Amino acid sequence: xxxxxxxxxxxxxxxxxxxxxxxxxxxxxxxxxxxxxxxxxxxxxxxxxxxxxxxxxxxxxxxxxxxxxxxxxxxxxxxxxxxxxxxxxxxxxxxxxxxxxxxxxxxxxxxxxxxxxxxxxxxxxxxxxxxxxxxxxxxxxxxxxxxxxxxxxxxxxxxxxxxxxxxxxxxxxxxxxxxxxxxxxxxxxxxxxxxxxxxxxxxxxxxxxxxxxxxxxxxxxxxx
Numbered sequence: 001x002x003x004x005x006x007x008x009x010x011x012x013x014x015x016x017x018x019x020x021x022x023x024x025x026x027x028x029x030x031x032x033x034x035x036x037x038x039x040x041x042x043x044x045x046x047x048x049x050x051x052x053x054x055x056x057x058x059x060x061x062x063x064x065x066x067x068x069x070x071x072x073x074x075x076x077x078x079x080x081x082x083x084x085x086x087x088x089x090x091x092x093x094x095x096x097x098x099x100x101x102x103x104x105x106x107x108x109x110x111x112x113x114x115x116x117x118x119x120x121x122x123x124x125x126x127x128x129x130x131x132x133x134x135x136x137x138x139x140x141x142x143x144x145x146x147x148x149x150x151x152x153x154x155x156x157x158x159x160x161x162x163x164x165x166x167x168x169x170x171x172x173x174x175x176x177x178x179x180x181x182x183x184x185x186x187x188x189x190x191x192x193x194x195x196x197x198x199x200x201x202x203x204x205x206x207x208x209x210x211x212x213x214x215x216x217x218x219x220x221x222x223x224x
């Protein structure tokens with residue numbers, strides 16, 4: 001069987017990131033009861049790992065500290081860390097720099113553990129592999145529209161403003177990317193990158209099943 005030959009666009013993608021380090025960023029913390037939440041990002045940067053982590057951390061702090069955004073986060077939800085790891089050729093962690101935090105939200109109550117707001121990151125490719133997602137921790141009930149079911153326009157705008165506060169810091173030094181861990185027949189090769197060129201926030205809430213999945217529910221018996 002003849003060996004597969006990479007298309008020019010695949011070869012170009014494979015070359016991307018060779019001239020600058022690739023970084024794996026994370027930020028996360030705990031929900032009420034200690035259940036974890038996290039978001040992740042991949043970037044290329046001319047900065048060293050420590051400097052890249054400083055930029056990443058500053059942006060996350062700016063996002064989390066946005067007053068209107070923080071007011072929608074429950075007090076039981078905390079930002080406890082950010083991290084940056086230098087990635088190897090297979091986009092696995094090597095060295096890692098971590099910054100710790102203990103910053104809680106400002107609202108008194110929260111939506112269920114597994115409810116999440118979505119930030120969608122988009123590239124120039126209008127395909128499934130051309131986008132990525134952040135699942136932010138669930139907000140307070142006050143983030144819902146008057147009739148419920150979806151986020152209010154105000155809450156969506158508060159999330160957008162908070163992420164924009166982070167972007168104002170990140171884009172100066174970090175080139176955000178979508179990493180393709182598997183190759184496809186019509187898309188990029190495995191372990192290559194596609195630059196992120198935009199993003200948006202939806203008013204529809206989604207389920208992130210892993211959050212709070214170890215919570216043991218309190219059950220109240222029916223009468224027969």
